[in-house]
Amino acid sequence: xxxxxxxxxxxxxxxxxxxxxxxxxxxxxxxxxxxxxxxxxxxxxxxxxxxxxxxxxxxxxxxxxxxxxxxxxxxxxxxxxxxxxxxxxxxxxxxxxxxxxxxxxxxxxxxxxxxxxxxxxxxxxxxxxxxxxxxxxxxxxxxxxxxxxxxxxxxxxxxxxxxxxxxxxxxxxxxxxxxxxxxxxxxxxxxxxxxxxxxxxxxxxxxxxxxxxxxxxxxxxxxxxxxx
Amino acid sequence: xxxxxxxxxxxxxxxxxxxxxxxxxxxxxxxxxxxxxxxxxxxxxxxxxxxxxxxxxxxxxxxxxxxxxxxxxxxxxxxxxxxxxxxxxxxxxxxxxxxxxxxxxxxxxxxxxxxxxxxxxxxxxxxxxxxxxxxxxxxxxxxxxxxxxxxxxxxxxxxxxxxxxxxxxxxxxxxxxxxxxxxxxxxxxxxxxxxxxxxxxxxxxxxxxxxxxxxxxxxxxxxxxxxx
Amino acid sequence: xxxxxxxxxxxxxxxxxxxxxxxxxxxxxxxxxxxxxxxxxxxxxxxxxxxxxxxxxxxxxxxxxxxxxxxxxxxxxxxxxxxxxxxxxxxxxxxxxxxxxxxxxxxxxxxxxxxxxxxxxxxxxxxxxxxxxxxxxxxxxxxxxxxxxxxxxxxxxxxxxxxxxxxxxxxxxxxxxxxxxxxxxxxxxxxxxxxxxxxxxxxxxxxxxxxxxxxxxxxxxxxxxxxx
Amino acid sequence: xxxxxxxxxxxxxxxxxxxxxxxxxxxxxxxxxxxxxxxxxxxxxxxxxxxxxxxxxxxxxxxxxxxxxxxxxxxxxxxxxxxxxxxxxxxxxxxxxxxxxxxxxxxxxxxxxxxxxxxxxxxxxxxxxxxxxxxxxxxxxxxxxxxxxxxxxxxxxxxxxxxxxxxxxxxxxxxxxxxxxxxxxxxxxxxxxxxxxxxxxxxxxxxxxxxxxxxxxxxxxxxxxxxx
DNA sequence: TATGAATGAGTTTTCATTCAT
DNA sequence: TATGAATGAAAACTCATTCAT
Numbered sequence: 001x002x003x004x005x006x007x008x009x010x011x012x013x014x015x016x017x018x019x020x021x022x023x024x025x026x027x028x029x030x031x032x033x034x035x036x037x038x039x040x041x042x043x044x045x046x047x048x049x050x051x052x053x054x055x056x057x058x059x060x061x062x063x064x065x066x067x068x069x070x071x072x073x074x075x076x077x078x079x080x081x082x083x084x085x086x087x088x089x090x091x092x093x094x095x096x097x098x099x100x101x102x103x104x105x106x107x108x109x110x111x112x113x114x115x116x117x118x119x120x121x122x123x124x125x126x127x128x129x130x131x132x133x134x135x136x137x138x139x140x141x142x143x144x145x146x147x148x149x150x151x152x153x154x155x156x157x158x159x160x161x162x163x164x165x166x167x168x169x170x171x172x173x174x175x176x177x178x179x180x181x182x183x184x185x186x187x188x189x190x191x192x193x194x195x196x197x198x199x200x201x202x203x204x205x206x207x208x209x210x211x212x213x214x215x216x217x218x219x220x221x222x223x224x225x226x227x228x
Numbered sequence: 229x230x231x232x233x234x235x236x237x238x239x240x241x242x243x244x245x246x247x248x249x250x251x252x253x254x255x256x257x258x259x260x261x262x263x264x265x266x267x268x269x270x271x272x273x274x275x276x277x278x279x280x281x282x283x284x285x286x287x288x289x290x291x292x293x294x295x296x297x298x299x300x301x302x303x304x305x306x307x308x309x310x311x312x313x314x315x316x317x318x319x320x321x322x323x324x325x326x327x328x329x330x331x332x333x334x335x336x337x338x339x340x341x342x343x344x345x346x347x348x349x350x351x352x353x354x355x356x357x358x359x360x361x362x363x364x365x366x367x368x369x370x371x372x373x374x375x376x377x378x379x380x381x382x383x384x385x386x387x388x389x390x391x392x393x394x395x396x397x398x399x400x401x402x403x404x405x406x407x408x409x410x411x412x413x414x415x416x417x418x419x420x421x422x423x424x425x426x427x428x429x430x431x432x433x434x435x436x437x438x439x440x441x442x443x444x445x446x447x448x449x450x451x452x453x454x455x456x
Numbered sequence: 457x458x459x460x461x462x463x464x465x466x467x468x469x470x471x472x473x474x475x476x477x478x479x480x481x482x483x484x485x486x487x488x489x490x491x492x493x494x495x496x497x498x499x500x501x502x503x504x505x506x507x508x509x510x511x512x513x514x515x516x517x518x519x520x521x522x523x524x525x526x527x528x529x530x531x532x533x534x535x536x537x538x539x540x541x542x543x544x545x546x547x548x549x550x551x552x553x554x555x556x557x558x559x560x561x562x563x564x565x566x567x568x569x570x571x572x573x574x575x576x577x578x579x580x581x582x583x584x585x586x587x588x589x590x591x592x593x594x595x596x597x598x599x600x601x602x603x604x605x606x607x608x609x610x611x612x613x614x615x616x617x618x619x620x621x622x623x624x625x626x627x628x629x630x631x632x633x634x635x636x637x638x639x640x641x642x643x644x645x646x647x648x649x650x651x652x653x654x655x656x657x658x659x660x661x662x663x664x665x666x667x668x669x670x671x672x673x674x675x676x677x678x679x680x681x682x683x684x
Numbered sequence: 685x686x687x688x689x690x691x692x693x694x695x696x697x698x699x700x701x702x703x704x705x706x707x708x709x710x711x712x713x714x715x716x717x718x719x720x721x722x723x724x725x726x727x728x729x730x731x732x733x734x735x736x737x738x739x740x741x742x743x744x745x746x747x748x749x750x751x752x753x754x755x756x757x758x759x760x761x762x763x764x765x766x767x768x769x770x771x772x773x774x775x776x777x778x779x780x781x782x783x784x785x786x787x788x789x790x791x792x793x794x795x796x797x798x799x800x801x802x803x804x805x806x807x808x809x810x811x812x813x814x815x816x817x818x819x820x821x822x823x824x825x826x827x828x829x830x831x832x833x834x835x836x837x838x839x840x841x842x843x844x845x846x847x848x849x850x851x852x853x854x855x856x857x858x859x860x861x862x863x864x865x866x867x868x869x870x871x872x873x874x875x876x877x878x879x880x881x882x883x884x885x886x887x888x889x890x891x892x893x894x895x896x897x898x899x900x901x902x903x904x905x906x907x908x909x910x911x912x
Numbered sequence: 913t914a915t916g917a918a919t920g921a922g923t924t925t926t927c928a929t930t931c932a933t
Numbered sequence: 934t935a936t937g938a939a940t941g942a943a944a945a946c947t948c949a950t951t952c953a954t
Contacts, residue, residue: 045943
């Protein structure tokens with residue numbers, strides 16, 4: 001009780017310790033992610049990334065082979081963040097419930113990591129992604145298609161190409177994530193339900209039958225620019 | 229014998245070759261559009277644009293202030309191409325009919341101008357657009373929202389923000405245009421109807437009532453991975 | 457007679473004409489050659505090359521793909537300069553006469569192009585040369601070996617590997633060219649004959665029999681540091 | 685029991701592992717020498733040197749002021765290795781015998797230390813050597829010239845500049861050392877005698893008189909391309 | 913004494929733009 | 934109006950060296 005414990009050497013110490021490589025790497029990732037998603041990859045320079053991370057330019061290259069490599073590592077981390085919810089979706093539920101569960105989980109991710117949404121769902125960086133990233137992206141997408149295919153097998157999804165319905169659903173969910181990332185909507189915003197319903201109505205057979213779940217937390221029509 | 233008559237300045241005159249400023253400008257626009265949409269703006273160099281247009285590097289700058297200016301001019305031309313169909317949509321029809329008419333017109337545009345689809349609907353070049361382009365884009369979008377708002381006033385569109393339904397509809401139509409631009413679908417492809425229906429089911433109230441239009445040109449379910 | 461002729465557009469006009477690409481290229485070659493041979497390849501920076509050539513940095517890259525490419529072009533030009541004398545050596549003469557003729561021609565080259573000697577005969581840039589350069593170098597060397605081989609077939613050259621005698625002869629002639637390049641000796645310096653004789657004595661059978669040609673232009677022993 | 689005896693500071697002590705500063709220094713020298721001579725000075729990075737020596741990057745700077753300093757220390761050690769044989773050459777012998785003795789000693793050195801040959805005899809690093817190294821090199825060279833000068837005084841060496849004959853002899857001996865360093869020849873290879881004879885024929889007066897020493901270990905003429 | 917993460921000046925290279933012709 | 938050689942600011946990346954631990 002009389003003595004102070006020696007300073008912890010734990011790498012994850014919250015104190016910004018200049019000589020903790022992992023911390024430096026994290027700062028670089030965060031900095032690059034923010035800049036890439038706000039300005040675009042090409043308009044972001046390596047000195048900018050370094051400056052925002054509070055390190056020297058050369059430090060980037062102790063942690064990443066190249067600017068492109070840095071982008072790819074961030075991209076794959078982003079995909080991993082979203083892919084988890086798909087893989088962990090309980091196969092016992094129906095297709096609609098599973099998709100809604102996944103979307104809900106994604107909303108939490110988006111609220112916590114706005115930038116990563118812009119990277120994974122919005123940006124078109126196809127030409128900048130390496131093989132590993134393309135594989136990760138393809139696997140993620142395949143998991144979603146598998147889920148929709150099973151829904152289709154169960155008669156829950158309308159006739160049409162699974163590939164196309166995956167596009168449709170991902171596009172519409174992406175729309176909501178984008179709004180959350182932009183802080184236009186919180187994950188509880190009523191409009192989310194509208195789009196969510198819409199996504200299912202677009203692809204599911206049972207949609208119209210189920211009445212839109214009444215949401216207690218928001219007015220039925222919060223749209224600002226709408227004259228109606 | 230002493231002098232050649234000066235070449236006619238009619239732009240479409242077959243005699244005027246190469247030295248017609250308008251023709252040069254057109255060649256530059258076409259060249260830049262193709263390169264921007266296939267390789268991206270940043271990966272396209274001005275010498276490349278000039279070479280593909282068959283002119284010297286400096287010539288670009290007799291017609292456009294800068295590479296960015298060139299992009300913006302092309303972008304606005306693209307928006308104009310799509311905006312026409314919205315403005316000309318007959319106000320006497322119902323909302324659904326109008327939207328389907330617009331989408332059909334856009335499909336024709338997309339089939340004829342694949343590159344411009346990629347520029348206007350797909351690419352994210354927000355940071356490269358100037359005020360004029362942003363205004364054009366906003367006006368285009370406002371026209372679509374107005375149409376949806378009127379549909380909502382008529383009870384044809386589900387409750388929800390007009391702004392959001394515009395997003396939803398544009399996103400899904402954009403999906404089909406992209407496929408057309410990529411030559412994955414012709415403008416008559418059956419799947420188009422699926423997505424089109426889906427778009428309306430997502431935003432319209434009457435959607436479920438109307439049975440999916442049977443399409444004679446394609447099997448009811450072309451999805452490869454689904455056995456059901 | 458009353459009028460001045462219009463300025464000649466001949467590319468080789470002695471007037472430094474800034475917009476003559478060939479002249480610019482020549483200035484770059486000369487500049488790079490001088491810097492590479494005086495400071496070494498790695499210690500020479502591209503801004504230095506440009507500055508000494510009186511052009512901007514970027515201009516280098518309008519004429520050469522890279523700094524390494526520039527080096528290789530210069531190297532091959534250098535090899536060409538020396539290879540000519542070997543190929544043009546009259547096959548009717550004896551081996552010794554031919555070698556001496558070649559060496560004499562090379563001396564003229566060295567007197568006119570001191571820097572190129574240092575590049576071709578002295579520097580070891582093996583690792584910087586591309587395939588084309590290595591081929592050129594090998595061909596040059598093969599021509600010399602062929603000549604020596606024919607001398608050997610005629611019984612003029614001592615037993616031993618042709619490859620080794622080529623090394624020996626080239627090394628010793630290179631020694632004299634270096635002195636000429638360094639302006640230590642003129643191409644007529646008496647010591648040249650000493651080394652030349654020595655080279656032949658080293659590799660030829662008849663050497664000792666022929667008395668050293670008396671040279672009228674220099675004392676028999678001009679060596680400064682020698683105490684004898 | 686309370687303390688371990690301090691490790692013996694004898695450099696060759698088998699107990700002292702890794703923490704003997706001299707051993708670390710030796711490892712660094714060896715590593716740098718191998719890398720410099722195989723890849724060149726400029727293509728070798730300090731992290732590479734450290735890694736091959738099995739130490740951390742910063743450790744180099746506990747033993748050497750800089751990369752250049754390291755090179756110079758190695759260079760001088762190399763010169764020392766060869767200089768010994770010159771200084772220890774018995775003044776009682778004739779010039780030719782002394783030179784041949786030195787060359788023979790050098791061959792042994794070269795066989796044992798191939799890398800150092802490439803550094804001292806082959807590489808051109810003039811611009812990287814400091815004053816001390818240049819002095820060492822000059823002294824070494826002066827010793828050789830003194831030896832040749834005495835031979836000249838004794839009438840054994842042909843007329844000509846001592847400086848030049850030193851060049852000639854060193855160049856040709858260097859040729860043989862290079863082959864030994866490259867493992868193309870063993871120190872007993874017959875061709876060595878050919879070149880050695882040639883070197884003396886080039887600079888000595890008596891050379892031609894003495895028939896080429898018959899070598900029992902090799903055919904009289906191993907040259908492949910020559911049929912004669 | 914040894915470590916190795918961090919540094920930042922310096923390097924090669926790119927390319928939108930200019931301007932003499 | 935068109936040309937295309939030249940420009941030079943800015944980019945990505947390297948690596949010898951430092952210094953907190």
